[in-house]
């Protein structure tokens with residue numbers, strides 16, 4: 116699921132439902148009308164699969180518990196339902212922690228994915244690399260801890276991230292020693308494996324916590340000790356690799372999905388890319404949600420400590436390449452404009468933006484959000500053609516106490532772009548900020564759903 120500052124409380128049906136305002140009534144009437152075109156079925160089977168619950172200790176899913184991730188099992192299940200064949204490719208334009216590729220591999224289907232965040236793209240690459248020798252990895256991990264214990268002089272540079280000291284304090288020295296040994300590893304696949312393991316534990320070993328739109332420093336937080344935590348992390352990663360799940364063809368591109376073109380994929384993937392372009396049949400993914408969640412801010416520990424980002428202009432470029440789901444983007448004066456969906460404009464005009472904490476910036480974020488997703492859907496259509504099946508897992512939002520039924524608007528876009536029949540499976544009801552909770556309690560459109568377009 117696409118990140119959830121305030122979107123994780125399930126509302127129970129028994130609570131009293133307050134009288135809706137006229138704006139909410141008008142929005143609800145529009146949504147009820149749209150549901151005549153896009154049927155919605157209750158699909159609570161997916162309730163615990165669309166968010167990191169229960170499954171987070173599954174092989175591979177457990178490497179890095181992306182708060183916005185879904186279960187790889189859900190992808191495997193969907194591909195089996197759609198009778199995907201080993202020659203088919205499934206595409207995820209928002210890879211995150213790579214659950215789609217892991218699920219595809221378990222279903223013996225080929226998987227391709229794009230991800231703008233280089234740390235997360237690396238996570239997928241290491242998860243999907245089929246050629247690791249578990250015994251050699253174990254020996255290399257032992258050598259790493261041996262080198263750290265020898266306390267050799269530190270020659271590598273500190274990252275330019277200004278909060279590095281604040282994040283790691285007394286463990287910074289050990290962290291730099293670990294990093295120095297990993298960076299000296301000559302085999303690039305082994306180096307990536309080791310660096311990734313380190314990236315996966317950084318938050319837990321720091322004084323910070325990922326929280327909504329950024330990092331918080333709770334006074335009560337006790338960082339986990341680096342060496343034993345990393346030993347455990349490598350232990351579970353090597354155990355998963357040692358299972359020997361047969362590798363399937365896959366393709367991972369660190370790129371902006373709104374802009375990627377076939378030639379970019381061909382440049383990265385050679386013959387595999389040609390096969391993908393000829394046999395792409397499914398897209399299963401969860402985009403960022405329109406909920407002010409800035410992934411580049413939240414993942415900055417991993418991005419900076421592993422040298423994916425070296426200075427602030429690079430961070431700004433990454434932020435501007437990400438989908439407009441947060442308030443840290445620059446719109447160069449293009450703050451308000453009619454969308455290409457009259458229904459969306461109708462709801463946007465019902466929202467009292469001046470009462471929201473982001474005001475007009477929030478409105479710009481929402482309008483650009485839908486424009487960005489339409490651009491990605493258009494690219495998907497280019498890769499899959501009319502015969503493709505799309506499953507988009509998305510959470511609706513609310514601003515100024517008015518629900519935005521993202522799932523229905525995305526359904527409209529999918530149909531407009533040419534993706535055949537579109538229907539919605541509602542996985543669960545979401546909560547919202549405590550202030551809006553009082554007004555919107557029980558609103559059926561605050562939900563997380565699977566929007567499914569099929570030929």
Ligand SMILES: C[S@@+](CC[C@H](N)C(=O)[O-])C[C@H]1O[C@@H](n2cnc3c(N)ncnc32)[C@H](O)[C@@H]1O
Pocket residue numbers: 116117118181183184185186208209210211212213214215229230231232235370371372373400401402403404410436437438
């Ligand atoms: C909701 S998460 C995906 C979670 C994933 N389904 C999983 O299970 O781990 C959305 C992802 O989209 C990525 N993203 C945001 N903007 C992007 C863009 N323009 N192109 C590609 N990826 C982007 C974010 O970095 C984030 O990893």
